[in-house]
Amino acid sequence: MSRTAVIAGVGPGLGESLARRFAAEGCQVALFARSTDYIEELADDLPESGEGLAVTTDLTDVESIEAGFDTVRDAFGPVDILVNHASAASWTGLMDTSVEEFEEAWAVNGRGAFVCSQEAVGDMLDTDGGTVIFTGATSAVRSLGGSIGFTAAKFAARGMAMDIAQEYGPEGVHVAHVVIDGQIDSEAVRERLPDRDGETFLDPDEMAETYWHLVEQDNVSTQPFEVHITNGSQNSEFM
Structure with a gap:
């Protein structure tokens, strides 16, 4: 049976690769982003083994997110997989970051992921469970200094992922956090x-x-929570 996946925050790069990989595995893939033209073109170009759906969504807007999930359910049914992949940042420190910039980073990385998770996990609890993956960054586990809005939001998202994993892991919802x-x-x-x-x-x-x-680990008894992806270079410009 085909699984329904929502990728919240799709653009060129990893978001596109996730869409193509999931579709290659036969998933029905809903692409959430504000860039309508891009996600429509990508949805039409996914591997034929799956199916794509472009859902223009503002991940800073609660009603837009809720409407997006309604669109997915109407087209594909309940959600089995969610990737909280959207990110927003202002690369400035404490004294140079405005309240508006701080709140924008939180609105995407924090509140947006929270609402998406509520919507998806609600579906998973009514079915046979599922998978929620948060895309994190170095700043989610180690502050680098000078990027306070991004760091605060990514720390919050990691904590949220941990909390959902502890609360709903026994209910069949596998939650994972990926440190990029x-x-x-x-x-x-x-x-x-x-x-x-x-x-x-x-x-x-x-x-x-x-x-x-x-x-693929969502139905096994021992599930990884955190995966750290790196190329091993000490000269990388970390996120």
Whole structure:
């Protein structure tokens, strides 16, 4: 039976790779993002073994998120897999960050993931469980200094993932947090860092394999909570 996956926050790079990998496994994949044209093109270009659905969603807006999940249920049925993948950041420190910038990072990384998780886990509790994956960053486990909004939001999301895992793991909901420790390879990143050795970048297709492996663990008794993805380079520009 095909599984329904929601990827909340899809763009070029890892979000696209996740969509393609999940569709290759036969999933019905709903793509949440504000960039309508991009996700519509991607939904039409996913592997034929799966099915794509573009759902224009503002992940800072509670009603938009709720409407997005209603759209998914109408098209595919209840949600089996959720990837909280959206991210927003202002790369500034305490005295240079406005309240508005701080709240925007929280609205996406924190509140948006919270609402998405409520919607998805509600479905999972009514069926046979499922998988919720949070995309984290180095800043979720170790402050780097000078990026207070992003760090606070990512710490909050990691704590939320832990809490959901403890509360609903016994109910069949596998929750995992992925720490991304490095720069994900993309055309935009290579343009921004032209002097960087391409081998230091993280391959999004290989990363998507790790996410799918987490999904495959949803029916086993011993489930990983946290996975740390890195290329091992000490010269990476961490997220």
